[in-house]
Amino acid sequence: MTASSSKGSALITGASSGIGAVYADRLARRGYDLILVARNRGRLDDLAKRLNDETGRTVRVVAADLNDKVDLGRIETLLRTDAGMTVLVNNAGVAAVMPLLNSDVDAMDDMITLNVRALTRLTYAAAPGFVTRGGGTIINIASVVGIAPESLNGVYGASKAYVIALSQSLHKELADKNVRVQAVLPGATATDLWAKAGRPVEHLPNEIVMSTGDMVDAALAGLDQGELVTIPALPDAADWQAYEAARQKLLPNLSRKTPAERYRARAAA
Ligand code: NAP
Numbered sequence: 001m002t003a004s005s006s007k008g009s010a011l012i013t014g015a016s017s018g019i020g021a022v023y024a025d026r027l028a029r030r031g032y033d034l035i036l037v038a039r040n041r042g043r044l045d046d047l048a049k050r051l052n053d054e055t056g057r058t059v060r061v062v063a064a065d066l067n068d069k070v071d072l073g074r075i076e077t078l079l080r081t082d083a084g085m086t087v088l089v090n091n092a093g094v095a096a097v098m099p100l101l102n103s104d105v106d107a108m109d110d111m112i113t114l115n116v117r118a119l120t121r122l123t124y125a126a127a128p129g130f131v132t133r134g135g136g137t138i139i140n141i142a143s144v145v146g147i148a149p150e151s152l153n154g155v156y157g158a159s160k161a162y163v164i165a166l167s168q169s170l171h172k173e174l175a176d177k178n179v180r181v182q183a184v185l186p187g188a189t190a191t192d193l194w195a196k197a198g199r200p201v202e203h204l205p206n207e208i209v210m211s212t213g214d215m216v217d218a219a220l221a222g223l224d225q226g227e228l229v230t231i232p233a234l235p236d237a238a239d240w241q242a243y244e245a246a247r248q249k250l251l252p253n254l255s256r257k258t259p260a261e262r263y264r265a266r267a268a269a
Contacts, residue, residue, distance in 0.1 A: 008032065013092035015036035037064050095196075097152050100154050115159035131174065136180070138181045141184050167229075189211075
């Protein structure tokens, strides 16, 4: 296939499997050249070759462990210095399903390092160039557990709540600079993430599990519609809008000189 003119480069973390590999496929077909990042070079090379053959796009592979400071620094440098970069997909992540009391704190620490620290540093590396060049897109893969932290491991949920909060803040800060930010909140999606966390996806009820193709196609439709937050499974967008409106209604009253009346009765007594 002959490549048409490029829309610039999309860097996708965690592209060696699952959701990230599907983003690679879809963004190549949308006309982006790709930079694929993950630890498993063999899988990245196979995907790069297939996508290059099928789409004609340029696909580079950078094997990196984003929990390793030196490796992460190499990806940050790439994002900072490659003027052709137009999209960052912060997708690499790990999950946990065990409750806090049954989880190893070092594993939790590693999860925070990948889901929060790496995502933050890569965002910091990409955003200034997008602003300087007058445009760019940051897609952050969060999770529905970011707004339902009671449903799986609390550190996993909290790491995804961070991703949502960071995305909301960045959206506000960068909107007038033509930098798009999207937080994607998948529900259960059929990937190896579940088996790696100790609960294979086959053990979940079939009706709550979405295919990776459907998930990413819905998320990209949400991006096309200009959404800041996309929840692929949520049937009625009005439910999210009501939740968000309730949050916005709180904002003017969250910081005041005096405590609320209900907390003053005891002091006065
Ligand atoms: P996955 O198939 O396990 O993919 C995770 C990707 O992250 C892999 O490409 C993996 O590649 C990469 N990765 C893991 N540790 C890494 C590290 N230290 N350095 C660099 N890359 C690393 O799982 P997935 O479901 O597609 O997960 C993608 C994102 O979706 C995650 O952020 C996850 O939290 C989120 N999500 C998933 C679900 C779900 O139900 N599956 C639901 C909501 C949100 P290597 O092993 O080759 O490094």
